[in-house]
Amino acid sequence: MNNAKSVTDKEVQQLIAGKLSRYFGVTPKEASVDQVYKAVVMSVRDILLEKRQQFHKVTKSKKGKRVYYLCMEFLLGRSLKNNIYNLGLGEAYATALKNFGLTLEDLYEQEPDAGLGNGGLGRLAACFMDALATGNYPAMGYSIRYDYGLFKQKIVDGWQTELPDVWLPGGEVWLTQRSDKSCIVKFDGWVHEEWSENGLKVTYGGYKEVEAIAYDMMISGKDSDAVSVLRLWRARNISKFDMKLFSQGDYIRSMQAENEAEVISKVLYPADDHYEGKSLRLKQQYFLVSASLQNIINDHKHRYGPLSLLPQQAAIHINDTHPALAIPELMRLLMDENGFTWDDAWNIVTATFAYTNHTVMAEALETWQEDLIARRLPRIHMIIKEINRRFCNDLWERFPGQHKFIDGLSIISNGQIKMANLSVIGSHKVNGVSALHSDIIKNSIFNGFYQLWPDKFTNVTNGIAHRRWLCQSNPELCELLCDCIGDGFVKNAAELSKFKKFASDKSVLKRLAEIKQIKKQQFADYAFKKQGLVIDPSTCFDVQAKRMHEYKRQLLNVMNIVSLYSDLLDNPDAVVAPQTFIFGAKAASGYTMAKQIIKLICYLAEDIKKHPKIHEKLNVVYMEDYNVTMAEKLMPASEVSEQISLAGKEASGTGNMKFMINGALTIGTLDGANVEMSEAVGLDNIFIFGLRADEVEDVWNKGYNSSQHYNKNDRLRRVIEALIRGYNGESFANMANYLLTGTPVADPYMCMADFESYTATQKQVKALYANEKERWAKMSLQNIAASGIFSADRSIKEYAANIWNLKSL
Numbered sequence: 001m002n003n004a005k006s007v008t009d010k011e012v013q014q015l016i017a018g019k020l021s022r023y024f025g026v027t028p029k030e031a032s033v034d035q036v037y038k039a040v041v042m043s044v045r046d047i048l049l050e051k052r053q054q055f056h057k058v059t060k061s062k063k064g065k066r067v068y069y070l071c072m073e074f075l076l077g078r079s080l081k082n083n084i085y086n087l088g089l090g091e092a093y094a095t096a097l098k099n100f101g102l103t104l105e106d107l108y109e110q111e112p113d114a115g116l117g118n119g120g121l122g123r124l125a126a127c128f129m130d131a132l133a134t135g136n137y138p139a140m141g142y143s144i145r146y147d148y149g150l151f152k153q154k155i156v157d158g159w160q161t162e163l164p165d166v167w168l169p170g171g172e173v174w175l176t177q178r179s180d181k182s183c184i185v186k187f188d189g190w191v192h193e194e195w196s197e198n199g200l201k202v203t204y205g206g207y208k209e210v211e212a213i214a215y216d217m218m219i220s221g222k223d224s225d226a227v228s229v230l231r232l233w234r235a236r237n238i239s240k241f242d243m244k245l246f247s248q249g250d251y252i253r254s255m256q257a258e259n260e261a262e263v264i265s266k267v268l269y270p271a272d273d274h275y276e277g278k279s280l281r282l283k284q285q286y287f288l289v290s291a292s293l294q295n296i297i298n299d300h301k302h303r304y305g306p307l308s309l310l311p312q313q314a315a316i317h318i319n320d321t322h323p324a325l326a327i328p329e330l331m332r333l334l335m336d337e338n339g340f341t342w343d344d345a346w347n348i349v350t351a352t353f354a355y356t357n358h359t360v361m362a363e364a365l366e367t368w369q370e371d372l373i374a375r376r377l378p379r380i381h382m383i384i385k386e387i388n389r390r391f392c393n394d395l396w397e398r399f400p401g402q403h404k405f406i407d408g409l410s411i412i413s414n415g416q417i418k419m420a421n422l423s424v425i426g427s428h429k430v431n432g433v434s435a436l437h438s439d440i441i442k443n444s445i446f447n448g449f450y451q452l453w454p455d456k457f458t459n460v461t462n463g464i465a466h467r468r469w470l471c472q473s474n475p476e477l478c479e480l481l482c483d484c485i486g487d488g489f490v491k492n493a494a495e496l497s498k499f500k501k502f503a504s505d506k507s508v509l510k511r512l513a514e515i516k517q518i519k520k521q522q523f524a525d526y527a528f529k530k531q532g533l534v535i536d537p538s539t540c541f542d543v544q545a546k547r548m549h550e551y552k553r554q555l556l557n558v559m560n561i562v563s564l565y566s567d568l569l570d571n572p573d574a575v576v577a578p579q580t581f582i583f584g585a586k587a588a589s590g591y592t593m594a595k596q597i598i599k600l601i602c603y604l605a606e607d608i609k610k611h612p613k614i615h616e617k618l619n620v621v622y623m624e625d626y627n628v629t630m631a632e633k634l635m636p637a638s639e640v641s642e643q644i645s646l647a648g649k650e651a652s653g654t655g656n657m658k659f660m661i662n663g664a665l666t667i668g669t670l671d672g673a674n675v676e677m678s679e680a681v682g683l684d685n686i687f688i689f690g691l692r693a694d695e696v697e698d699v700w701n702k703g704y705n706s707s708q709h710y711n712k713n714d715r716l717r718r719v720i721e722a723l724i725r726g727y728n729g730e731s732f733a734n735m736a737n738y739l740l741t742g743t744p745v746a747d748p749y750m751c752m753a754d755f756e757s758y759t760a761t762q763k764q765v766k767a768l769y770a771n772e773k774e775r776w777a778k779m780s781l782q783n784i785a786a787s788g789i790f791s792a793d794r795s796i797k798e799y800a801a802n803i804w805n806l807k808s809l
Ligand code: 26W
Pocket: 118, 119, 120, 121, 122, 124, 271, 272, 273, 274, 275, 276, 320, 358, 359, 364, 365, 366, 433, 462, 650, 651, 652, 653, 654, 672
């Protein structure tokens, strides 16, 4: 059955007409674009459901092991194009739609982004669902069906404001409600323990119940049999309202319980940089975890019987620590509801779970106040305490007297529950997301654990769904690749290396440059239509698109622009190659510093516009509301990819890979996956600058002093002075202070230290761009050819083999 090519355009037409008539009571002629969009989605959903059922049967008959991927975020973006592409139904649908006077593109534009994630972690989860399906692995993702995804960003006079992201009206058609999978999640209440001859009996009472309703979304693979399922939980109050209060006339209060329960799945937390110990966030995490594990256990029992077999049939992955409560929750379900002893339960748990760490930023590491967990999740609290008691007892025996060492590894310390420690202790494998990051966690945050269990730690470098990020978003480049190396790379990205042979083929290099030009023009048109921005597509597109964060150093990028601008103000007639700096980034809503950087960029952009002569050569563009759909248009249009985080801070980065596969040249530090990118493409084809991670450590330990750089670098002094004078009528002395005199440390991400090396490298990049077009195209080609290892297909193969022990069916 492999793909659905057997479906003809006639059949598609009938399918759509059928949906239109059944669900909207209209004929294709009468239908609105939105109705056709929904009818088309329903038809694709039917095809996927059918495929999923087939695959499900195969998995069951082969007793195939499944992977369950628990994640608070799935940043899916749009789905229609991806599914139609993967199913190979583009032509059939295009022909069918022609008869309705529509194109597929019309419909794609109709779909809202499913923005159920913040950034890298959530997008990675989405890319993995695609790769799992393509690799024929039985897989299920679990998350929350947030009513509102990541906020929509509106910039008002340079300041970011947030608007609710209402995605369900157009996104809900992808979801199939599974009433048969509903379950109850319990909060609050009390626990009573009693010893009897059968051991310890635990009673949990006085709790509040919330119903978890399952919504399934099917995610296709490319020409494969498997379909991944993403199961999203929605919270619903059980008793719709308190009839007594209602009949007493207290209408508002009767609704309160409903609100309390349903608020759990209302909105995605918009921070990916610091954790907040908020009760609602804790409830979200437990809600996801408890519903998912009940579901996994029920399905396992139903299919295979005894829970002792769980580790053979199921790998459960916790994506970062956010779903780490899954560990005590599985203990609870095994012991309290299925009669397992502690030891047997613990063996099952630790053989089933694996954990990926995605950040070493101290402020992002989750800890929960112990009394909050005790109040909201009393039984879970008990189990965590017991896990920790046993773990620490073992350590005392092995390392008598080593208080500090043991306290560092303890799950509970100073009234705080450390979720990372719980995750490591409860998992059989722990991985980082790039070679450098996996080394760093072994040597820093998890060093103690690494000494205990060296074999537990491993690396899986991140990857991207290259079909989405190359084939679908850049069909022009895809066609060139097919002409040169055939279409094998679509399923096997390693074949992109064949493109290397064409590095000296002038006609191929010419086509490559032409394609970039086309994509730049398309992006310029899009930016104009969306935001009224005028971008000259003949200028060099230098792009930094990712979440706004100090460690990612958008500010360093700005400092270079400030410096260039100052030069041009001195000499407006200077002959320089024109360039456009493009930014796209959302800031967490409470992150003032990040919002101030956005404002600086916007004001700088406005100021430059006042000098038309300079503006022709130096343009700064802030793209509002950067999201997956915008990224799909931006990556193919980019020529320079900014990956300039302070070394040691960016766990991997995945945007870097999306730029690379579309032929942008990277200017970057040796951080995260940039390290492996530079190894893959060779140092001649990437622009590396700045302090290395070990040097950063060194400088930091000796005491970093940013004014030292200020004192010895004229250009840096000019930048600081320019910031103080300000732009567009406003001083940015706050930024100057941040860099020079901030507390507790000035310039905590060392923009000043890397400024010289960054600006020198920028100069080199732009000179090459201006003067050596052919060499540029050659380097671009080398990047595309070397990008194959950054496919999520490869990452998933490694997870399957080294972590999940999972077979492709
Ligand atoms: C609790 C608040 C919170 C929320 C999200 C803390 C931390 C996170 C994420 C772990 C942040 C994140 O998205 N990390 C990114 O993960 C990507 C996928 O592995 C990496 O490529 C990025 O380098 C990393 O920053």
